[in-house]
Amino acid sequence: MYVAVKGGETAIAHSLDLIADKRRGDRDVAELSLEQIDQQLGLAVDRVMTEGSCYDRALAALAVKQARGDLVEAIFLLRAYRTTLPRFGDSVPIDTTSMVVERRISGTFKDVPGGQVLGPTYDYTHRLLDFSLAASGARPHAPTAPVDSAQALPRVGDILERDGLLEPPPPGKSEGETAEDLTRQPLALPASRPLRLQNLARGDEGFLLALGYSTQRGYGNNHPFVGEIRFGSVPVSFVPEELGFAIEIADIDVTECDMVNQFAGSHDVPPQFTRGYGLAFGHAERKAIAMALVDRALRAQELSESADSPAQDEEFVLAHSDNVEASGFVQHLKLPHYVDFQSELVTVRALREEVEKRNRRAALDQAAE
Amino acid sequence: MPDSNIQEGAYNYAYLDEQTKRMIRRAILKAVAVPGYQVPFGGREMPLPYGWGTGGIQVTAAIIGQDDTLKVIDQGADDTTNAVSIRRFFAKVADVATTTSTEEATIIQTRHRVPETPLREGQILVFQVPIPEPLRMLEPRETETRTLHALSEYGVMQVSLYESIARHGRIAKTYNYPVMVNGRYIMSPSPIPKFDNPKLDRSPALQLYGAGREKRIYAVPPYTPVKSLDFDDHPFEVESWTECCALCGSRESFLDEMIVDDAGKRMFICSDTDWCERRR
């Protein structure tokens, strides 16, 4: 005799205990501290902040710990927490021209004013597993040249723009105009460029990487050159109502990529190089470059180029870039769907019966002849 | 979500802050004023993933109060894990009475079913919606489907129904069956089986539909005509079973099919657990 099984509540409670247990792992192994994650898994923290749309290293480290290293899950945790935070207002736009630079390179010129500052990067490492890391041990600090924080490095883009070779950057928001905010309003298509950039900044790195890659392989190639990549710290300023003037409230690390792309022009309009832009929290060059490639691809229509590749399809890119949305919907297939499936079963059985009935009748008719 | 994250006073009533609730209520009012029209709203990330009912949760959170009694079902049952999870969420963040009884509830949040017990005036049915756009599988572009709705250009939907008859001899759509609301907008009733579509027509209850990931809310006010699309010579029909419920004997409810042994023996039981229990 079938008895309907109840016990969803108990099953859930046990499942929560199990996952907490798995997360901690072997109790004889030292527990991770948030400081360890922030310091020694810093690039994971950077990604979670960028796609979680929230700059807070401690919170991001906590999310990474709670998610057992699953970064998409960590991003979800941070976003959900962000929902509960009160909004005081918008900051003044950050000024990356005055960034205190740790690393700055350009692919378009051999040398640039201020120099090519290699800084900390995996680019020149040989990808050989370093087994000395398996053991712990003190490492001496790397020698660094003194940082001249007074000297802002001039932008390569500004140099090109001065000569009219590069289009000017699009105008920023005007006085009194509130910025559009994807975390407060739904995406409206067609999207303005600020909204597109916001969507891409918090978009999944893997998705943007694939799309950016596709443009380089011919699916909407826009002849990209890295005009400049800079990584370093910038101050964040805010104008509180009570004071009426700007105060610096934090220093954040950002990675910025200025892409120099395919020139546009015509018989009457002198050609200029065009731009793509990428920005991420922390040190995230792969994300910033991919984002700049996709940004430029999405400008195809604006620049009167033919737009038939996936990376140039605004609706396709912006609707699928959010990994919290994607992960939720993809994984929701695990939820019970047995009622919908039952409807399908009933119909498929009926259709099969009709076809079989027709075939039997046809066979009988044939036999009768 | 681990219980330890919800401390006393750490979250506003029903989790969302008052401004967000106001924004959602404005969207709901707009939706009620234009039955079947999808109103965009600034949906938030919730502690449950997209796809798990965040739209329904946000709608419920915006309307629920301490005097309400909440019922949550998934696939018609109160005790499926997702229904349990959502009910626990509201019990904690809204300090509200919960129930498994359709008759006692003032708000019923549901995934993929309409309760068998007829609803009455004053009750609110909140649907969890994965894809709010009924034309989405025929036209992937939102910019185009928006225009089709605005201009009442629904030829493409009727074409898909024609095609189904041409291929299968009948309209083979079984759940998420498209409806015309108030004679103006084609709407997705969410993935309820077509068996439940007739319950939507001129229901005394208020129907609210929330799609969290797609960020759309729509509504059907009480006593609004809701007509399932069909052809004059291929009228809309609901599913039927030759069996009755093995537990309560019902011949009028939607039945779940259970496979009870290795030989594939089958048993049919009411999907609506509350309905079934009352009859026994």
Place this chain on the structure above:
Amino acid sequence: MSGSLLSAPILSARGLTKRFGGRIACRDIDFDLWPGEVLGVVGESGSGKTTLLNCLAGRMTPEAGAITYDSAAYGPVDVHGLSEARRRLLSRTEWGFVNQDARDGLRMGVSAGANIGERLMAVGARHYGDIRRTAADWLDRVEIEPDRLDDRPTTYSGGMRQRLQIARNLVSKPRLVFMDEPTGGLDVSVQARILDLLRGLVGTLNLSAVLVTHDLGVARLLTHRLMVMQGGRVVEDGLTDQVLDDPQHAYTQMLVASILPV
């Protein structure tokens, strides 16, 4: 309000000009199309004839000039002054547009029956049997085998697709049909059959049409009057036979002379 004054043109253009950036695609085009007339627009590729057609059909917006259509639903209307909703409705009911490539004018993923029935369903037809019968009737009129009604156009030959596109357009009994190289890209023998079909249908249904083609043979067969375009301008116009038998303008003379004698 009906526009059935027999003395009024069904379609008029005045000073029609369309630019693409610095390039002028068509300049100062004037003409009147009368009910029951087929007007041909001929010229080499780049002459502006397709751009003209797209402007007339509301698919492109001209920089200057006016296009007036005498509609059955609203009387004489300025095609580009209409709301998008009305223009889209007109293009599905009173107008037809036969594309050079049938794939641009068909739903390749649904059956022929659905393709033909769509215009009927779009204006409220709700009887499956009737829609199907009408669609089958039209398949017959465009000389496609009736057992192909449930097949998708992906399984059709190029000529069949074109005939299907014609049926899909004509089922709503349009008053005005735009045709862009309707037989371009098809086999010569296939072309001949479709031209015959078109000529017959235009006659029995008393259609008005604007037909763009680079093929003077097609123009001779289907059109009553002809406009010859070169570099965006109309250089000559008149009765088709007159223009082709006795061309006045040097460009027309060159066009006519370059037809290989068969």
